[in-house]
Amino acid sequence: MTSLMPITPQSPPLPDDAQIIGEDVSHAEAVEALNALSFGPGRFAKSAYKLRRNNPAVLAYNRVCMLNGRLIGAVCFSRIRIGSTPALLLGPLAVHPEFKNKGIGLALMRDGMAAAKANGEALVVLVGDAPYYARAGFVPVPRGQMIMPGPVDYGRLLACELVSGSLEPARGAMRPDPR
Template structure:
């Protein structure tokens, strides 16, 4: 298994994985409205892949981050969506993608990450409801699933208001670093409800903890 930056060649397989995981109506959710016409953060969009017996690259998982504004003035990242192939949900792959991407976000100087997901899961990666208590989302969302993480201690101190869209930029998919053939999605892909492997329970946790199927069905959307 290999974790690398998302490339244009991964696009079709990623969309298939997300549709299978979250359904075709996923674009109507509040978090998707915050992402609409906004480019994801290319340096934080990762895929997990492996090579099959025929030498083809197979997509096992995907994670993306998007720019948002808090209270109209504080820049932050929104984690999601994250999805994992069903036959790999118990491998801790979701947790590996989260830990890897959060480490990269910290190294790049980002200060805040928010998400909507299963709290018990993301807590292990350091996410909590308390740090975003002064913030709200522009649409229906279960408050208990709205969480945040300070990559820099105190980054969310005194931050209040509405979570809003980042200024529209030229929409583009993560830059193509190296040419590569189209990637084949793994069979029977489903959402990685970061239970024991991916969603709302962020607190650096062991990368290889087994994930329950029930938790995996509630991945970060």
């Protein structure tokens, strides 16, 4: 598998005065507005959203990027089970269109995943673009190993081991795990 935050090409520096901080309840409205702008209303029909529905986010790992009091990026983590194996589902990851390609998404993921690893989490999965997420240590999940609740392009199902060997036992249907 792969380790958290492997050596990758240098990301662009964050914009001056941008800060990655933990999400709190005061950010909820701005995060939802950013997700609506980034993904539109069709996001609710996606399989990953079905896993998030009625499944509280793990605020201890969620991160936002603030620039001069404005929320310009956010990443969310939710608890799931894959068969009997606990894992985190990463997403949505959103960056305001004005600030794309500036390293914000990668910084948000890395910071949230570092907090998850420090807290003993072992595995993070997501549905997304493999070349982009590879920069944060994600690799394709072997076909047939995991089953999502609804249609998904399994070629976009990715995982990152925060603990070596944690992907192998993660087999079967994914379901919410609102602990």
